[in-house]
Structures are given as C-alpha cells and as structure tokens.
Amino acid sequence: MTVDKKKMGIIAAVAVILITLYYIFDPSEAGFFPPCPSKLLTGYDCPGCGTQRAIHAFLHGDLGGVIHYNAMLVVGVPLVVAIFASNMLRQKYPRFHKFMNSNYVIAFAAVITVAWTIYRNI
C-alpha cells in the first residue's frame, strides 16, 4: 500500500511536470522536444507520431488539433483509460475486466494501430 502510494505520488508529480511543459511549449516550435526516433530513422509516421503536438493542442482546448496531429488518440486514450479502470475494478466487476482484457479488445487495438499506421503513411 505504501509502495503503491509512493509510486502514485511519483507518477502524479511527473504528470504535472510534463503537463506544464507541454502546455507552455509548442513541440512543433520548441527545439528540445525530440522528434520520434522511428520517424527520423525510417521517414514514416509511427502510430504515436504527433502525440506531443496533440497533447499541446489538447491542453489548449484545441480538439481539432488533436485529430490533426494524431487522430488515434481519440480512440486510444479512452480505450486505455477503460482498460486501466477495468484492471482497478477487477474485484468488483470481473466481467468488465475480462472483457476489456479479452482478445476482442486486443484484436481491436492491434487492428486500429496497424490500420492507422498504414493510413497515415499513404
């Protein structure tokens, strides 16, 4: 329990720092946000490319910007939140947990990731 609390504290602190950074600086202009290594190496956009700019846009209330920079976040973030919620509520809602970790959801995640990667590069 104490370890968990410590962990949560660290995660929260890192999150606050990152949110502040991404709020103040625009990754498409500021130089110190690293570009995606896969993009740099291959020239192709990976499924996570644009997330930094999308976070900046989101923090400024620009939802259109989120879709513009990385549209998969619109599906991916709620999905991740739902999965983590189901993991935390496993005791209480075992069926929800089982579903969120089932191969249907996994296949869905794999398909949208691959499809998104192909789509954004053609």
Added chain:
Amino acid sequence: MKYWVIFNNKQEGPFSLEELRQYPLTLQTPVWHQGLTQWVTAQEVDELRSLIEQKSAPRQNPYGQEPYVSRQPQEGAPYANTQPQQNPQPGNAPETNGQPRGYAPRVQMHPRRANGVERPSTYLGWAIAATLLCCLPLGVVAIIYAAGVNSKFDRGDIEGARKSSERAQLWIMLSVTLGLLWMPVYTLIQMLIQL
C-alpha cells in the same frame, strides 16, 4: 464438448476437458454441459470421472475424497439447448466448496484467482499507452503478446500464458526505456552536430 462448473457457489465456464484438468475438480463438483437438462455431479459424467480418478490416482489427492454434499436438482437449471447464463441462486447451489469436514482445511482462494489459477496480466493498457506515447512502435509487439496470454490461458497452457505475459511486459519496458532514453540521446546528438 464444453463444461460449466460451480466453484465457490459461482458458475464458471465454458471449459474444455483440458482446462478442467487445472482445476481442483471433485467427484461432487456440479457440472453442466450441453445436452443435460440439469446440473449433475462430475462423477456422473464419464469423461470427468476418469479425469478426476486419473488425477487422484498417482498421489494422495486431498480432493480425491469429499464429504457428503447434498445433490438436489438445481432450480432454474439451464435447458438443454441454452447455455447457462446466470449464476445459480446461492441458496440452491450445492455446497461444493465448504470446508471439507475431517480434512485439512482447503486454502482460501484469493477472489482474483479462478480456483487457484490466475490469468496472467495482459498488460494491454500499458501496451497501447506505450504505442501511443513512446515514439516507438514496439508496443505493437506487446499487444500481440497480450493476445497470446488469453489464447494460451484459455487453452489451458498456463505456463505459456505466463511467458506471453512476461514478453508483453518486456516489450513495453523496452519501448518505454528507449523512449525515455531518446530525449537525452537526441539532445546530445544535437549538441555534437553544433560543435
């Protein structure tokens, strides 16, 4: 053939014969499969009886012998052509997992475990998060391994599922670590180029 069983007053299933091998199945465990009009005990299903006898034969299995268990027919037992959906009324369910009288007390099962065997974590949430946040598409590999956890576990391959789970975790950590290392490495490269 798929089987449903009642453990701890909770209906679970469907299981294949292979998967049931992993469970502390007893002769008195209530079982249902398609074609039956009501719940029966495992000893009345030939395949399961031989499975249990096979299991308890080589070593002294504490579950081999069971105390008397009332065997009243289930009310609201599933019909032959439908799969049981709802948990049976706790009051009606035969007491299968009460403390066996006169035997060593059975280990209290952790509620997160399905009768002693816990499905290994798929790490799916982390895998997707890593794919979207860590600037490296390595998380996709973790998503594939997540699927392996379920497929193997459902097949009864507990060890394999555990391995897939570990692989998924490994790829996520790899993705996160490389993603985090990338920032200082990139800055360093930039500085070297400037020189």
